[in-house]
Amino acid sequence: MNSVVLHTALWLLVWVVASSAAARAPEGAYIVKRGDTISSIARRCDLPPAELAERNGLSRNSHVYAGQRLIIPGRVTAPAPASSVRAAARVSLPYSVKRAIALAPVRPGRWQYIVVHHSGVDSGTVKGMDHYHREVRHMENGLAYDFVIGNGSGMADGEIAVSRRWTLQLDGGHLASEAQNKIALGICLVGNFDEHSPTRKEMESLRALVVALMARCNLTPSAVRTHQQINIVHTRCPGTKFPAKAFLDSLPRPRR
Ligand SMILES: [Zn+2]
Numbered sequence: 001m002n003s004v005v006l007h008t009a010l011w012l013l014v015w016v017v018a019s020s021a022a023a024r025a026p027e028g029a030y031i032v033k034r035g036d037t038i039s040s041i042a043r044r045c046d047l048p049p050a051e052l053a054e055r056n057g058l059s060r061n062s063h064v065y066a067g068q069r070l071i072i073p074g075r076v077t078a079p080a081p082a083s084s085v086r087a088a089a090r091v092s093l094p095y096s097v098k099r100a101i102a103l104a105p106v107r108p109g110r111w112q113y114i115v116v117h118h119s120g121v122d123s124g125t126v127k128g129m130d131h132y133h134r135e136v137r138h139m140e141n142g143l144a145y146d147f148v149i150g151n152g153s154g155m156a157d158g159e160i161a162v163s164r165r166w167t168l169q170l171d172g173g174h175l176a177s178e179a180q181n182k183i184a185l186g187i188c189l190v191g192n193f194d195e196h197s198p199t200r201k202e203m204e205s206l207r208a209l210v211v212a213l214m215a216r217c218n219l220t221p222s223a224v225r226t227h228q229q230i231n232i233v234h235t236r237c238p239g240t241k242f243p244a245k246a247f248l249d250s251l252p253r254p255r256r
Helices: 003-020 038-044 049-055 084-090 093-101 127-138 200-215 242-249
Strands: 028-031 069-072 115-118 147-149 160-162 184-189 224-226
Touching: 038 049, 049 069, 093 160, 093 200, 115 200, 147 200, 184 200, 200 242
Parallel strands: 115 184, 115 224, 147 184
Antiparallel strands: 028 069, 147 160
């Protein structure tokens, strides 16, 4: 899919999700006071007069009298504007992922880098990648990464899978240097980012995950790298369309 179409589709999706998440406040009641009109009550309640009238079986110009009880329709509270940065910052990890991050026996100082990869293929599951790394690449510990983030094809969009490399705190298998594999956590986003951008949900999950791992492993944003930035041999991973600079810039800096 070309990226403009993809982007439009994503924004539309975000809009639909945000709209359906809009909440309607419970209805209220109001006892009319002398001098009130449908319009004046509607104005005070921040409602369209027609909506207030209709809910009470009246017309906009109906006379209301002191002591009359009116139903005040619940207002639809508008969703917050879908500013991507703020939206991303609000995303929190599922409980199961938080728990896995907290419970792993992380040795202080063990991890010095968090490295971002793409899978290079459009669809992927943990099981499929594990099989590939174990059987084809002959890695005895299977899946080379600590975490995998789905793109909606194979795994849910933005879904975070925790690998046994993380839960058992095994060395990684995602970098060319064995020395680096001992000190670098690996996160793989499903997709080929030479062809298209990661999904919005993948980026939101990636950010939330990286922020949690920085806290757990006592790391600053300077520890977060792309595969290309850290590897000792050249690689394009995680692809030319991965927004590396924007992502790294979005990470919270330590307070001085
Ligand atoms: Zn890579």
